[in-house]
Amino acid sequence: xxxxxxxxxAHANAxxxxxxxxxxxxxxxxxxxxxxxxxxxxxxxxxxxxxxxITIRSSYVTFSVGDLTVQLLDTPGHVDFSAExxxxxxxxxxxxxxxxxxxxIEAQTINIWNMIKKMNIPTIFFINKLDRIGADYLETVxxxxxxxxxxxxxxxxxxxxxxxxxxxxxxxxxxxxxxxxFDDEALDMFFEEDSQFDDKWVDKKIKQLxxxxxxxxxxxGSALSEIGVDYLLKGIVNxxxxxxxxxxxxxxxxxxMIKRNNGLKExxxxxxNGVIENRMSVELKDELQxxxxxxxxxxxxxxxxxxxxxxxxxxxxxLDCSAGDIIGTNENQKSNLISLSPMFxxxxxxxxxxxxxxxxxxIKELSEEDPVLNARLDKNTQNIQIDLMGxxxxxxxxxxxxxxxxxxxxxxxxxxxxxxxxxxxxxGKAGYTKTSNIAIKIEPLPQGSGVVYQSLLASDYLFTKxxxxxERLVRRYLNIGLYGWQITDCKISLIGGKCDNVGSExxxxxxxTPIAFSRALKAAKTKLLEPIVAYTVICPTExxxxxxxxxxxxxxxxxxxxxxxxxxxEIEGEAFLSEMEMFINSLRELTGGKGTANYVHIGYDDAxxxxxxxxxxxxxxxxxxxxxxxxxNGIMENLDKGLETKRGKPEKIKRNKHLWKxxxx
Numbered sequence: 001x002x003x004x005x006x007x008x009x010a011h012a013n014a015x016x017x018x019x020x021x022x023x024x025x026x027x028x029x030x031x032x033x034x035x036x037x038x039x040x041x042x043x044x045x046x047x048x049x050x051x052x053x054i055t056i057r058s059s060y061v062t063f064s065v066g067d068l069t070v071q072l073l074d075t076p077g078h079v080d081f082s083a084e085x086x087x088x089x090x091x092x093x094x095x096x097x098x099x100x101x102x103x104x105i106e107a108q109t110i111n112i113w114n115m116i117k118k119m120n121i122p123t124i125f126f127i128n129k130l131d132r133i134g135a136d137y138l139e140t141v142x143x144x145x146x147x148x149x150x151x152x153x154x155x156x157x158x159x160x161x162x163x164x165x166x167x168x169x170x171x172x173x174x175x176x177x178x179x180x181x182f183d184d185e186a187l188d189m190f191f192e193e194d195s196q197f198d199d200k201w202v203d204k205k206i207k208q209l210x211x212x213x214x215x216x217x218x219x220x221g222s223a224l225s226e227i228g229v230d231y232l233l234k235g236i237v238n239x240x241x242x243x244x245x246x247x248x249x250x251x252x253x254x255x256x257m258i259k260r261n262n263g264l265k266e267x268x269x270x271x272x273n274g275v276i277e278n279r280m281s282v283e284l285k286d287e288l289q290x291x292x293x294x295x296x297x298x299x300x301x302x303x304x305x306x307x308x309x310x311x312x313x314x315x316x317x318x319l320d321c322s323a324g325d326i327i328g329t330n331e332n333q334k335s336n337l338i339s340l341s342p343m344f345x346x347x348x349x350x351x352x353x354x355x356x357x358x359x360x361x362x363i364k365e366l367s368e369e370d371p372v373l374n375a376r377l378d379k380n381t382q383n384i385q386i387d388l389m390g391x392x393x394x395x396x397x398x399x400x401x402x403x404x405x406x407x408x409x410x411x412x413x414x415x416x417x418x419x420x421x422x423x424x425x426x427x428g429k430a431g432y433t434k435t436s437n438i439a440i441k442i443e444p445l446p447q448g449s450g451v452v453y454q455s456l457l458a459s460d461y462l463f464t465k466x467x468x469x470x471e472r473l474v475r476r477y478l479n480i481g482l483y484g485w486q487i488t489d490c491k492i493s494l495i496g497g498k499c500d501n502v503g504s505e506x507x508x509x510x511x512x513t514p515i516a517f518s519r520a521l522k523a524a525k526t527k528l529l530e531p532i533v534a535y536t537v538i539c540p541t542e543x544x545x546x547x548x549x550x551x552x553x554x555x556x557x558x559x560x561x562x563x564x565x566x567x568x569x570e571i572e573g574e575a576f577l578s579e580m581e582m583f584i585n586s587l588r589e590l591t592g593g594k595g596t597a598n599y600v601h602i603g604y605d606d607a608x609x610x611x612x613x614x615x616x617x618x619x620x621x622x623x624x625x626x627x628x629x630x631x632x633n634g635i636m637e638n639l640d641k642g643l644e645t646k647r648g649k650p651e652k653i654k655r656n657k658h659l660w661k662x663x664x665x
Contacts (some may be wrong), residue, residue, distance in 0.1 A: 001312035004242045005270065007058075009116070010098035011108040012077035015128040015223050017041050017055060019098050020074045023236075029299040032646040033226070037527045042300045043074035054078055056396055057369075058088045058491040060268075061300045061312060065237045071297075071313045079600050080390035083372040087113060089314070090338075091256045091270035094210075094240035095123040096232070101135035101220065105143050107536045111150050111600040118338065118422050122213045127220035128159040133597065135567050137220045137221060146217065152570050153178045153206070153215045156231065158222075165227050167220070176374025179206060182214050203238050203546070210239050214546050217566045219373030237589070248273040252328030255321050258369045260404075267319045267366070269327065276314060282327050284319060285633030292318030294495060322371060337348065339487075342372050343388035343577055343601055344414035344533045346394055347616075348401075349383065355407060356382060358638045362405040366397065373397070376618045377400050388414055389601075392496035416577055418613055419529040419604055420481035421447070421489040429496070431518035431623055432634065435503030438462065438470060438512055439496035442520045445489045447529070448603055455494040462497040466509055470494055473513040477622065482526045484615030488604070489529075492517075498642065511634050514622035522623075530607035531577040533555075533599035538644070540569045543591040554579045555608065574602065 010016035021033045021041055034040035043059045043268070046504055055076040062071050089095075095116060096397070101111060107371045116123055127140050137158040145152045155175060156166040173190075180187040186205055189195045209215045221228015251274035259266045276282065278294040295302050295315045308314040321327065350359050360377055363384055363605040365373040374387045388394045394411050401407045422444045432439025444450065453474060455467050462470075467604055471494075478487045480585065539547045551558045551571060558573030575583070587595045605612075617623075629636050 002068050002242045003071060004068060004236075004240055005073065005087075005311070005313060006089055006094045006096060006236065006240060007073045007121075008073055008096045008098065008099040008566070009075055009085065009102065009112050010077045010128075011112070012054065012079075014098045014100040014103070014106075014109075016077055017043060017074060019096070019126060019128060019229060019232070020061070020072065022065060022223045024061060025231055025298070026230060026233055027065065029056050029061060029063050035276075047378070056081055056084070057259070059082050060251055060297055061512075062297050063299065065233075068237060068242065070236060072433060076106065078390075078392060079111065079598070080388070080396075082389055082600075083370060085112065085344075086115060086338055086340055087256050089098070089119050089121065090324070091254055092121050092235075093243050093311075095121045096236065097123050097313045099125060099139055099140060099144070101126050101127045101130045101140050101439045101492040102132050104140050105147055105467035107534055107598050107600045110147070110534065111594070111602075115338065117149075120213055122210050123216050123522060124235050124240065125216060125218040126228075128223055130158065130165050130220050130306060131163050131222040135160050136315045141218055144216075149216060151182060151215050153182075153217045155217050156228075157218055157621055158220045158228075163201045165222060165225075166653065167228055167231070169231060172197060172202050175199075175206070175225075177204045179209060180240075181185070181213060183208060207239050207241075211241050211405050215248050246273050247309050250274050250329045251276055252278075252326060253282075254435050255319075255323055255325045255327065258323055260365060260369070264317055265319075267321050268318045269314050269316055271308050271310045271312050271314065272295070273310055273328070275307050276316070278305070281327050282319070284321055284325065284327050289319050289321075291316045302580050309530050311540045320602050322368060324371075340372065340389070341417070341419070341601065342374070342389050343417055344388040344390065344394070345417050346388060346411040346414040347383045347385055348397075349412070350409045352409060357405055358399070358405065359409060360384060361550060362395075362401060362407060363546075368399065378616065387417060405565070416531065416581075418483075418485045418531075418615075419488045419608060420483060420485045420526040421487065421529055422521065422524035422526055426520045426522070427524060428516040428519030429643060430512045430519060432512040433638050434501060434641045435498070435500035436508035436512055437498055437640075437642040438494065440474070440513075440520045441493040441495045441515045442493045442517075443493075444524070445491055447489055447605070449489050451475075451488060452491040453493075454491070455499055457494050458487065462494075462499050466496065466499050466504070466506075467498075469506060469509050469513050470497070471514050473510065474517055477514045477517050478492040480592050480617055480619075480621060480623070481543065482521055482623065483528065484617050485528070487521070487526070490524075492520075507632075507634075511629060511632050511639075514620075514628065515625055515639070517624075518622040528607040528609070528612060530609075532574055532603050532605050534574050534602045535572065535580055535597060535599040537571040537587070537595065538564070538568055539571075539587075539591050539595035539602050541569060543595060544569045546590050547571065547587070547595060550583055550590065553615040554583065575599075576605070576608075577601075602621065608654065 008016050017036050022603050024030045025033045058073050058075045060073045075085045075088045141154050159166045180190040186394045253269040253271045255267050255269055257268040281288045294305050296305050363375045367373040376385045388397050398411050401409050422442050426442045429439040481487045554575050556574045558571050560572040562570040564570050584597050620628050622628045
């Protein structure tokens with residue numbers, strides 16, 4: 001049996017879940033097609049999803065065609081649940097990207113494409129809703145070529161007008177012409193007068209190009225009217241690459257999702273190498289953990305299993321793990337999971353103080369399922385803070401706490417999450433006891449670079465185990481900038497340090513590392529960065545002057561205006577999140593409720609605010625050294641002992657002379 005794990009993606013309301021229902025119906029998994037608006041779809045099985053008519057959590061179903069089992073992950077389309085989309089992407093072999101033939105490329109569409117491109121996922125596009133007035137297949141194909149990639153291959157002749165669709169698959173020669181510019185053999189075949197080829201030969205060539213991820217095929221139809229999905233299904237089976245099994249016999253797998261089922265923690269795993277067995281002990285977080293139960297999905301039903309092989313998705317209980325964890329013994333295996341930055345933070349509160357502990361335990365469970373929440377307890381106020389991708393996510397968290405845990409909570413008005421970045425170079429040195437000390441250097445990087453960490457210190461000065469500990473600690477304390485925000489866009493180097501076989505202990509570096517890092521930050525100084533979003537605003541023609549005037553006075557303005565059918569304007573641009581939030585609040589009043597706006601996070605820029613916004617630090621804070629050492633159960637007298645000589649003068653931290661001949665600090 002061969003496996004192919006595919007994700008199905010789309011902007012909200014593009015018809016992604018309806019496409020999934022059609023595929024399941026055509027492959028015999030379900031006997032009738034469910035409707036999103038009536039809450040009868042298979043993949044939206046949460047009560048919250050059915051009541052809101054949206055996908056919140058990824059779910060998976062399977063269908064088989066011949067010797068191929070396709071494991072299909074239906075993912076959320078709303079931008080607030082982008083983290084769920086990214087977690088699903090980390091285990092995919094391929095993807096289906098649903099685009100509305102009416103709305104075309106929207107803000108979240110671009111966001112999803114950027115993630116697909118970054119993770120290099122082979123993809124088929126399906127242009128949906130072609131039976132609606134205003135739909136245009138060829139215009140949407142051209143938009144994909146212009147905005148996404150010029151490697152688009154159109155496999156169908158589709159005519160749609162006034163709600164009618166006519167689909168005619170392209171003949172072998174037409175398809176060959178489409179792919180000829182991407183393959184020399186196909187190009188030669190196209191221009192040879194006596195060349196012999198048929199649909200089977202061309203389809204095989206398309207599959208080869210998909211194996212190299214060199215083309216993106218496009219098809220179209222209307223899932224709601226059950227038109228065109230049969231061609232999409234053939235494309236999935238015939239073109240998309242299957243999981244490639246390795247010779248590696250040792251087991252390894254990736255956890256891509258955590259869920260709870262009747263209070264039981266379930267880990268959703270893709271087997272990458274070897275096999276996983278029921279009651280098997282696996283390496284996880286530097287220890288052996290035992291799988292208690294093992295199940296998989298067959299069609300839309302859960303089935304117990306004793307063993308699962310590479311390429312297969314399984315659900316295990318008994319494991320203490322998180323999304324993105326690699327399980328097993330393959331040291332070279334790394335997670336494909338990319339990180340996303342939440343844009344808002346808010347406070348959860350509950351009136352019944354007796355339920356405070358239960359609320360904290362409940363939100364910790366939800367944070368295991370969605371680490372983006374980053375739940376934090378303020379021990380002084382007993383308030384619980386969470387991070388959010390958007391306001392809708394906050395609303396669903398409140399509803400989930402009610403439905404799952406029977407807790408009635410309120411959520412404060414979300415506030416914007418800023419970031420910090422160093423202004424200049426800074427070096428910090430710290431020691432704890434005479435035998436343990438380190439030196440850290442921080443350098444600013446261009447915006448969008450993220451964090452780069454490196455050690456330039458030989459292990460004979462600081463043992464490897466301590467160097468790994470230092471890196472873990474630095475990455476942890478990146479979340480506590482000088483103003484309490486996360487540090488980004490910098491290079492952090494371990495430039496010096498020492499240890500001793502007898503005198504050094506891990507606790508020494510638990511204290512010295514955060515303080516050295518804090519001192520480096522203080523030397524470098526930091527500035528605030530504010531989130532930037534790409535927006536799309538649609539408004540009726542009569543309100544256009546007022547809307548465009550509002551957008552023009554924003555710091556980044558607008559970039560493009562398109563006159564749409566039906567007397568509407570579509571305006572695109574970029575904006576600071578704070579300004580976009582204020583604009584959205586005024587849009588309803590400006591347009592009498594007829595204007596719409598959506599946006600996606602695209603990066604950060606220097607915050608232009610009068611006063612520095614500080615974020616309370618809810619854990620031990622190394623910026624206050626005396627209090628930090630006390631909270632870490634340390635002794636103030638031990639601080640920097642290793643940095644002083646008998647005369648009380650600073651001693652140079654030991655470092656590799658070969659690496660440091662140009663670094664005299």
